[in-house]
Amino acid sequence: MPRDVRFFARVYDAVRRIPLGRVAAYGQVAGWLGVPRGARAVGWALRALRPDGGRSVPWHRVVGRGGRISLREGAGPELQVRKLKSEGVRFVAGRVDVTRHGVIS
């Protein structure tokens, strides 16, 4: 893997290949990048996406392990939930139904 490619860019590419209506965990995305323990770094990359508004990256399809929404306060969590629901993603007890919408790998 070319090391000259910025980590952020690799994260964004990985997130882009999450199909509509499916979700992936931060740690899962990290695994795709070859950094199994880099979940936090993935979150860090997505946080940096904020100024952009995430228009080119489906950031809302990335959730915590077990389908938990990681965004803490403000308009964050609601926005993510709204976007997911608009894609047909189901929620159970406040979490994404990961058995149903989790990515296949």
Place this chain on the structure above:
DNA sequence: GGTTTGACCCTAA
């Protein structure tokens, strides 16, 4: 360079 910061995650209590 060392230190701090997070949209994490696992384990133990």
Place this chain on the structure above:
DNA sequence: ATTAGGGCCAAAC
């Protein structure tokens, strides 16, 4: 079920 603590990684200070 909920909380606390520690380890993780990459970028920003």
